[in-house]
Amino acid sequence: MATELVLLGTAGAPAPVAGRAGISSALVTGGRVFVVDCGRGTPSGYVNAGLDFARLACVFLSHLHADHTGDLAGLLLYPWGLRAGPDGPLPPVQVYGPGRPAQLPAGDAAFQRQTTIHPELPAPGTTDLVGQILAGYAYHLNVMPLDAVMPDPGQLVRATDITVPGVVFDDGGVRVSAVEVTHGHAVPALAYRFDTADGSVVFSGDTTVNDDLIALARGADILVHQVADLGYLARHGWSGAALQHMAGLHTDVTEVGGVAERAGVRELILSHYVPAEPGAVSAADWVQRAGKGFSGRTVAGRDGLRRTLPDAGGD
Numbered sequence: 001m002a003t004e005l006v007l008l009g010t011a012g013a014p015a016p017v018a019g020r021a022g023i024s025s026a027l028v029t030g031g032r033v034f035v036v037d038c039g040r041g042t043p044s045g046y047v048n049a050g051l052d053f054a055r056l057a058c059v060f061l062s063h064l065h066a067d068h069t070g071d072l073a074g075l076l077l078y079p080w081g082l083r084a085g086p087d088g089p090l091p092p093v094q095v096y097g098p099g100r101p102a103q104l105p106a107g108d109a110a111f112q113r114q115t116t117i118h119p120e121l122p123a124p125g126t127t128d129l130v131g132q133i134l135a136g137y138a139y140h141l142n143v144m145p146l147d148a149v150m151p152d153p154g155q156l157v158r159a160t161d162i163t164v165p166g167v168v169f170d171d172g173g174v175r176v177s178a179v180e181v182t183h184g185h186a187v188p189a190l191a192y193r194f195d196t197a198d199g200s201v202v203f204s205g206d207t208t209v210n211d212d213l214i215a216l217a218r219g220a221d222i223l224v225h226q227v228a229d230l231g232y233l234a235r236h237g238w239s240g241a242a243l244q245h246m247a248g249l250h251t252d253v254t255e256v257g258g259v260a261e262r263a264g265v266r267e268l269i270l271s272h273y274v275p276a277e278p279g280a281v282s283a284a285d286w287v288q289r290a291g292k293g294f295s296g297r298t299v300a301g302r303d304g305l306r307r308t309l310p311d312a313g314g315d
């Protein structure tokens, strides 16, 4: 059985844009679905891609910004009723992601918080997030089973805060490794590598050019990498500290080809576009500039793009 990569959404940043869903990808291998990030529209992207919610095994979160986590609640709760087999509830969906940071990051002269939300736990980690999704939706989880046949909500989900670097998941068929990457104050932010018998796929998460990501991606078949066009932002009103912060968050389109070349991957697939609007920068323009310095194949990712491993050639 082959392994398949599907891009469910390719937009970067939280603000919704027309025509492109928020960042999320799926890797289907061994009959199970592994989702990486849960941006805006993930449950719709999942079903539009023809993926089966009964096969959803794991969700991996790269970091805890809302554009990567906002539709985690929906991904768990909408298909809850489908998470049952003849013998009862399916095994819980496993959600992996960063834990709480050692401390709440402080701001600088240009960017600070005014109000600290939920000061008793101001930087919840993945386990906290999943626990609070269950707590916040306790009404639905406790009341809906009184009117419809639902699996036991106690079997819906399990969450794990992962420690990096290293192997964070290995069941003999899929091995997932993670490293910490660099994404401004979003600490920790992670990149993931999936190794299967059919090949390997790496997801950059959101990061500046990062040597640990390049080492993680070494020799991979596919690198799904975020891309930003800082020049575009500069031409559209961004300047000073705001533009400087953006440069500390993301890999620019002029840098991503060098990342792929140093990693020696076979194919670079662009995703998590900043700017996110599909009309802002054309796919051809993204590819032309991102591919500079990379001897492999560069492809502009789009919602619904599929890749099969092992690679059968062609486009």
Ligand SMILES: [Zn+2]
Pocket (backbone or CB within 6 Å): 012, 013, 023, 065, 067, 068, 206, 272
């Ligand atoms: Zn992002």
